[in-house]
Amino acid sequence: MAIHFMESKTKENLMKAFAGESQARNRYTMAAEKADELKMQAVRNVFLFTADQERAHAQRFYELLGEAQGTTIDICGGYPVDKSDTLVDLLQAAVHNEMEEYEDVYQAFGDTAKEEGFMKIASAFYRTAEVEFTHAKRFGKILELIKSGKYFESEATGMWMCLNCGYIYTGKKVPDVCPLCRHDKGYFIPLCMAPYTCSEITDGRKACYKQ
Ligand SMILES: [Fe+2]
Ligand SMILES: [Fe+2]
The missing domain is CATH 2.20.28.10 (Rubrerythrin, domain 2)
Structure with missing residues (x-):
């Protein structure tokens, strides 16, 4: 069923995605600072590399919100608090959040966009989900190496x-x-x-x- 964008669930989902990606970018930037403090500069680079990609995701979702220009979109959503002084915790949280985006959030947003007739937006959600899988695997690989004492x-x-x-x-x-x-x-x-x-x-x- 095709519905008008301004009345769609997809409009809200795009704003939730924009909020989620913006927060992920900031969380990874802060995790990068922590990695730097812990003298794990290469892991800092991985967090910053990923933070930049989250920014690109946020930018794409913001572009797709173009039709809502000048309005305010109210959303209700849950966002994680993942503060820690250890890289193991920060990496574990990152893996969890990335997998949630890959397995649940963006699949569901993509399906809704498709049902509502927004194919271009559905494809942005599905393709972003694929990237989040790679993010989860990359953070997971580093986590596994650190936890097993095999990073160095x-x-x-x-x-x-x-x-x-x-x-x-x-x-x-x-x-x-x-x-x-x-x-x-x-x-x-x-x-x-x-x-x-x-x-x-x-x-x-x-x-x-x-x-
Ligand atoms: Fe992302
Ligand atoms: Fe990600």
């Missing part, structure tokens, strides 16, 4: 990239400071999660360092 260590030989200078360290345990730029070990991230990098790029490098 591995039983077999592992590789990590320093996000300050790009140096790739190969070994079983990341040193306290980067051997090249002397920045804290918190700048290192397991190579499989390093940005703009894949094995095609890093394979075939010969060791140039000589004692």
Whole structure:
């Protein structure tokens, strides 16, 4: 059934999505500050990278609200309070919230938009849900590495990239400071999660360092 946008449930859902994404962006920005305090600078970068994407989601939903320009939309919604001084808690909360958006919230908003005849908006909800799945998995991967004590260590030989200078360290345990730029070990991230990098790029490098 096609209904007028201004009378639709979708109009409210877009505003709820805008509020939710705006808050997620701020929560991740604050979590990034906490990660920085805890000297986990690479995890800070992951929070900031994700915060920027939440901003982009908010922007897209705000654009789609264009027809409501000049009006005020009342919404009633629940939003999480996830304050903590530990990265494990902050990551756990992030995984939970992202999965909720992926599995429930945006699927339901997409279905409602489709039923109300707003196909373009439905597609924005469904596609955002897909991104939130990746966010949940990315935060979950870091959480698992930190919880198992394997973020900086591995039983077999592992590789990590320093996000300050790009140096790739190969070994079983990341040193306290980067051997090249002397920045804290918190700048290192397991190579499989390093940005703009894949094995095609890093394979075939010969060791140039000589004692
Ligand atoms: Fe988002
Ligand atoms: Fe997200």
